[in-house]
Amino acid sequence: MSSSFAAIKPAIKLSDQVASALEKEIRDGRIRAGDKLPTEAALAQQFEVSRTVVREAISRLRSLGLVDSRQGSGMYVKAPGIEPLQFDLPHAASREAVMQIVEVRRALEAEVAELAAQRRTEDDIAAIRSAMQHIADAVRAGRDGVEEDVLFHRAIAQAAGNPFMISTLDYLAQFLKGATRVTRANEARRTDFAEAVTHEHRQIVAAIEAGDPAAARAAAAQHMKNALVRITQADGVFWAQDGARLAQPLVAAAVPPIF
Incomplete structure (x- = not known):
């Protein structure tokens, strides 16, 4: 994944900012279906936030149906159509x-x-x-x-x-x-x-x-x-x-x- 992210500012809840940034990358196609997300530690370093914040952001992406975990492998972007977004x-x-x-x-x-x-x-x-x-x-x-x-x-x-x-x-x-x-x-x-x-x-x-x-x-x-x-x-x-x-x-x- 070639995307780079700016440091997060504390005006808005940090996990929301991280989730929104990642969601935009996914929806704009810069992070594609099947791509593996960086590790929590790597994302925390890029966004300059804690791993807890990253974990909350990833949880939000999972609730939207945008990513899923593969046991022992990491977190991956889901292919379109596997599950509908949880936004009726x-x-x-x-x-x-x-x-x-x-x-x-x-x-x-x-x-x-x-x-x-x-x-x-x-x-x-x-x-x-x-x-x-x-x-x-x-x-x-x-x-x-x-x-x-x-x-x-x-x-x-x-x-x-x-x-x-x-x-x-x-x-x-x-x-x-x-x-x-x-x-x-x-x-x-x-x-x-x-x-x-x-x-x-x-x-x-x-x-x-x-x-x-x-x-x-x-x-x-x-x-x-x-x-x-x-x-x-x-x-x-x-x-x-x-x-x-x-x-x-x-x-x-x-x-x-x-x-």
Whole structure:
């Protein structure tokens, strides 16, 4: 196996990071079916983590049906089709629908943030900061903060000063709110996720307030990119308990493309 891996950073649970990195290598075909994984010791050295972390990551890959052990030989990547992934169709459809909406948001939010940084007024900045504070207040009060999150992003759109863009966001509101409900439910399950979201919001606001369009665009795009990563890291328990139920309106609204 020729793949090399970067050192892991402690922002997200270490075993999840290792598992995600290995899963990507497998799904992208850089580690192929039948390939033997490096030993725990070798992986621990490459990722600069403990062998316990590697063991937990491998366990996750096994639960996904991506690898299996051969007695006395080691851990091998499984050939496609031997066993289905332990991620049933409704859950897969739910995750896919949420990710597609977040992809739409990534394009919109990046443009909106850039324009907001160019055109914002002092009143706009005050409204954006107030909306961000309302998210924190909602979380402290035990609410999910979905409405407040949506209004935060709408306040940024208001600062962009383009009524057609606001109309587009309002038209998409039912889908954006549905996806936000899923992403926030997932993020609430992990302190590191919740803290990351707060930090990302602050970065967007700081760039807008500084009047830096490029930084605002980059911060908004990164926020959505990170939201996608957090969704891919949601485990089966989340989808079984909350994710699939919350995403059901998005799945029902999905229309197959016409060619």
